[in-house]
Amino acid sequence: MNFDINNLLRDNIRNLVPYSSARDEFKGEASVYLDANENSLGSPLTKWYHRYPDPLQWAIKEKLSAIKAVKPEQIFLGNGSDECIDVLIRAVCEPGIDNILICPPTYGMYSVSANINNVKIKSVPLTPDFQLDIPAIDAAIDDHTKMIFLCSPNNPTGNSLNRADVEVLLNNYFGLIVIDEAYINFSRQPSYARDLVEFPQLVVMQTLSKAWGLAALRVGMAFASKAIIDVMNKVKPPYNINQASQDLVLKALEEVGQVNDMIRILVEERDKLAAELTTVPGVEKVYPSDANFLLVKVKDGRAVYDYLLTQGIVVRDRSNVTLCEGCLRVTVGTPAENQTLVAALKNYSK
Structure with a gap:
């Protein structure tokens, strides 16, 4: 079966004539700009x-292309x-009719965005070892399942999904498969971005909020075929990334x-913190992690959470999340912050 993004699109998106901004119609440099109704006298902050x-x-996409080995036109x-x-979701899912499939426990915004857009959600929980339940996923997919996240x-589990399972889906499902790699920089697993040519229905998301430490700038990335990226650019607001964020990125x-040095330090601290937490009375399990956080099972998750708040630790x-009963998600902090956490937990257990 040949994949064609146009077969997935909502009719109104397929026929949509996108807003054409002044900067879409003119590209390049000029000495006099009188096309966009800007304030020609400047601003209180900077002339830019x-x-x-x-x-x-x-400009950002050209730099990212060299770093990520993805063509600029394949970056959103x-x-x-x-x-x-x-x-x-807005591009491919018809409200009230189509659905997405998620595998909880997982990132909550897939469901939130689907609910905002009145798109149905099929939930197929991960297995107890936090891996994909391929038979259950296959049984849940129907003709209106447009996307798997x-x-x-x-x-919040921290582990990587088995590549063989993901490839089963890539080889057999022809809706969009969106792989969220927000934490890929902390893992030894290769990015699925290298597989874009082989799987035209694949979308890979990454972010500058985690390893790059730019959470305040709010810049996320999607890598996909040019056909999919063209659709995303068609749907997005005209100027969705502001100039200040572009400059700082x-x-x-x-x-x-x-950044690579920070990643190395955080991974080392993650492993040290995991080892130390296993020695704390009351900690029942520290799950393996390929991210910059640990999922930690304790005897009474809510009580420990409330206690840590009294110690100024959040x-x-x-x-209360599926398969994560009694668990806290702990971000890897600085060495001093990690030691403060461990000391507080040991004091609580006394």
Whole structure:
């Protein structure tokens, strides 16, 4: 079966004539800009911010292309990965009719975005070891399942999904398969972005919020075929990444070496923290992690969470999440923060 994104699109999206901004109609440099009704006298901040930004962020995409080994035209930039999720759902899912498939426990925004867009959700829980239940997924898919969201490394469990299972889906399902790799930089697993040529229905999401430390800028990435990226650009708001964020991202992308150093330190700290937590009375299990956080099972998740708050330590209580009963999600902090956490937990257990 040949994949064609047009076969998945909602009719109104397929026929949509996107908004054409002034910066879409003119590309290049000029000495006098009188096309976009900007304030020609400038702004209180800087002379650059009175002009609209590049709506397709080509300078960033050129830099990312060299780092990620993906062609610039195969990159979509969103206002966080959340915008990537929302744009995909709005493009292909007919409200009230179509559905997406998720595998909880997983990142919550897949469901939130589907609910906002009145798109049905099929939930197929992971297995007890946090892997895909392929037979159950196959049984759940129907003619209106337009998209499967997979998170690997998975949030909140921290583990990577078995590649063989993911490839079963890639080889047999011809809706969109979206693999969220927000935490891929902390894993030894290769990115699925290298598989875009082989699987035209594949969309890979990454972010600059985690390993790159740019959470405040709200810049997410999606890698896919040019055909899929063209649709996403058609649906997104014209200027979805502001100029200040674009400037700072470009500056950060010059510092690949520093980012790699931070990744190495965080992975080392993750492993140290995992080992130390296993010695704390009351900690029942520390799950293996390929991310910058640990899922930690304790005797009474809510009680421990509340206690840590009294010590000025904020973790994430996941004890009410499917398959995560009694669990806290703990981000790997600085060495000092990690030691403060461990000391507090040991004091609680006394």
